[in-house]
Structures are given as structure tokens and as C-alpha cells.
């Protein structure tokens with residue numbers, strides 16, 4: 001019997017499994033080497049000022065909807081913002097299968113009801129949320145001194161690292177982002193999720209930049225090397241943060257056309273790079289037309305599930321783009337798997353063996369070299385780096401991933 005099982009196992013084992021494992025190990029050790037090339041100065045810690053924030057309440061989406069008695073709808077529909085329970089289920093159904101979305105809740109009664117029901121839902125988690133505090137936490141953990149501006153509750157500051165100084169209004173009711181999480185493969189009625197989470201918020205403070213004045217006063221003394229303003233997308237009704245969903249949106253916005261509500265969750269490298277080039281060109285064209293060099297775009301970082309891509313103007317102040325791209329890619333795995341040590345058994349490479357650098361005909365193809373996985377090259381006045389992501393296969397968390405990745409990439413570049 002056991003011999004039979006062994007034979008069966010051999011029979012079913014795909015012949016190239018071992019080759020794949022080896023390839024992944026080489027990519028991992030090479031990315032780690034690229035990341036370690038640059039060390040953040042422990043003594044003269046880089047100074048970063050970050051603005052914005054809220055608290056996240058994370059709950060299991062399907063359990064919450066069940067608990068408050070909202071059954072799956074027959075009609076998935078897109079809504080720019082949400083006014084009632086029916087729109088909530090329609091919008092949730094619309095985004096459930098393809099992936100992430102954030103929606104503004106206009107109905108404060110309904111939002112409070114959802115928050116109240118979530119408070120005592122088993123398995124819920126509170127965490128420091130919003131783009132800015134997550135980025136602040138990651139930057140402090142990577143060796144930066146951080147000034148964080150925003151409207152926070154008094155107990156919020158207790159949970160922060162000693163390297164984060166908080167400035168801004170103290171409020172009793174901080175903005176809450178309700179994160180309805182579901183694992184890929186989760187089902188809700190006839191719908192099955194491919195991945196990711198759904199976020200609803202009803203921000204009172206962030207959109208008004210309530211603590212900006214206080215923050216501005218402290219900024220002069222703090223003398224930051226870098227200032228990050230997070231979560232501006234919350235002022236509008238679609239999500240930003242620069243992943244594969246937000247890039248096409250930003251591009252259509254710049255071109256004056258409609259936003260794309262749903263975009264390809266697994267775009268090709270060539271497509272993403274073309275979109276990045278165009279955003280870079282359009283924004284810089286505007287700043288030169290307005291003759292304000294100060295608003296020129298000099299860095300653009302896009303995350304997708306399969307790879308990380310960074311564009312940096314040559315001769316600008318951004319340093320170490322290659323290592324930063326490697327670090328961003330490693331951070332994607334660390335965050336989603338919930339562990340600083342990357343386990344190759346819980347990782348998968350989904351980027352192709354080679355990629356074309358543009359969709360234009362006759363464009364160069366770059367092979368993915370395991371021992372030098374980060375590819376960097378020069379074009380016009382900028383440099384581009386692309387790194388494959390070791391996609392985590394045992395998901396511990398997804399929310400906050402983008403901010404950890406952005407922040408980790410930034411710290412090596414200042």
C-alpha cells in the first residue's frame with residue numbers, strides 16, 4: 001500500500017517542481033541581497049513627516065452582513081457612494097468577486113450600525129489605520145524619525161513607536177475605516193471572491209484636513225527630509241494608493257475621461273509601464289506649462305500582485321532605486337504572510353519568465369534572471385526598476401499592505 005502511495009505521489013508530482021523551487025530560492029536570496037545593499041542610518045535617522053490617519057476596524061465581511069441581516073442581492077451595481085443598506089449590498093456584490101474597493105458612506109446612521117455590529121463580532125481586530133499611520137509605523141520600524149499629523153483619540157498615541165511624534169487635534173471620535181475582509185475563495189450567495197477586501201468609511205476629519213495647521217507649525221522645527229501626505233483619495237469617492245486599480249484611474253483622470261471602476265487585477269508589466277510613462281509625462285508636462293518646477297513628478301511607484309515598478313527621474317534626490325524596488329517586493333510578502341522571515345514554501349512567483357518593456361511593437365524583452373531579479377534601465381530622463389513579487393500563498397492580512405510597501409520602498413530612497 002505504501003509503495004503504491006509513493007508511486008502515485010511520484011506519478012503526480014509535476015516534473016519541473018524542483019526546478020521551480022530552486023528558482024524561487026534564488027530569486028529570494030537575490031532580492032534579500034539587493035535589499036541589504038542599503039542600510040538606513042541608525043544614528044542620523046532620516047526624518048519623515050507624515051500626514052493623515054484613522055483607526056481600522058477589521059471584520060469578516062460575510063459574517064457581518066449575515067449578522068445585520070443583509071442577504072446577497074441579485075443585482076450587483078456600482079455606486080459612487082453609499083446611502084442605504086440596499087446600495088451597500090449591491091456595491092459589495094459588485095466588488096466581491098474582482099477585489100478591492102473603498103466606498104464613502106453618506107448615511108451616518110447605517111455606518112454607526114455597521115460599526116456597532118462589528119464591535120462584538122467574533123474575530124474582529126482594531127488597528128492603527130489609514131495610509132499615513134501605517135506608513136509612519138513602517139518607516140519608524142525601518143529606522144526613521146517620524147512626525148505624524150492628524151486627528152487622533154488620546155489612547156491612539158499609546159500604541160505608537162517611540163520614534164513617532166504625534167501632532168494635531170485630539171478628538172474623542174477618530175475616523176473609523178470599516179474593513180470588510182474576506183479571503184479569496186470566500187462565497188456570499190452566488191458570488192465567489194477572487195481576492196482582497198472592501199472598505200467603507202465615513203470620515204469626518206481627514207477630508208477637512210482638520211489638523212493641517214497644527215502640523216504645519218511643527219513642521220518647521222522638525223525639518224523633515226521627506227513629507228508624505230496620505231489618503232488624499234478619501235476626499236474623492238474612489239480608492240488611490242497606486243496599485244493596478246489606481247494607476248489607470250489616475251491616468252484617465254489626467255486625460256479628462258471617466259474613471260475606470262474595475263480594472264485588470266493582473267496587468268502585464270508592459271501595460272503598467274506604459275501607463276506609468278504616460279502619467280509621468282502628463283504630470284511633468286503640466287508642471288512645465290505652469291512653470292512650477294517644485295511640483296514636477298520625480299518618482300512613481302506602482303504595486304501589483306505580481307511585481308513592483310518604480311520610475312525615478314535621473315539626477316533627482318531619490319537614491320538606491322534598485323534596492324528600494326527589492327525591498328518593496330519583499331515587504332509585500334512579509335506583510336501579507338504576516339512574518340518578517342520569508343518562507344519560500346509559502347511563496348509563488350507569478351510574473352512571467354520574461355517581460356516586454358512596452359506594448360509598442362518591437363519593444364525590448366527582458367528575461368527574469370533569478371540571480372539578478374530586479375531589472376533596472378534608463379529611458380529619456382528617468383530610470384525604471386521592476387522586481388518580481390514572491391506572492392504569499394498563505395494570506396494573513398491584506399489591508400495596509402500598500403502602505404507598508406510604499407513606505408518600505410521610500411525609506412531606502414531618502
Ligand SMILES: *[C@@H]1O[C@H](CO)[C@@H](O)[C@H](O)[C@H]1NC(C)=O
Nearest residue numbers: 083084085107108109110113
Ligand atoms: C440610512 O440608514 C438607515 C438605517 O439603515 C435607514 O433607516 C435610512 O432610511 C437610511 N437613510 C437614507 C436616506 O437612505
Ligand SMILES: *[C@@H]1O[C@H](CO)[C@@H](O)[C@H](O)[C@H]1NC(C)=O
Nearest residue numbers: 080252256257258259260261
Ligand atoms: C462618462 O460618464 C458619464 C456619467 O456616468 C456618462 O454619461 C458618459 O457616457 C461617460 N463617458 C464615457 C466616454 O464613457
Ligand SMILES: *[C@@H]1O[C@H](CO)[C@@H](O)[C@H](O)[C@H]1NC(C)=O
Nearest residue numbers: 134137138331334335400404
Ligand atoms: C504593516 O503595518 C501594519 C500596521 O502598522 C502592521 O500591523 C503590519 O504588521 C505591517 N506589516 C509588516 C510586514 O510589517
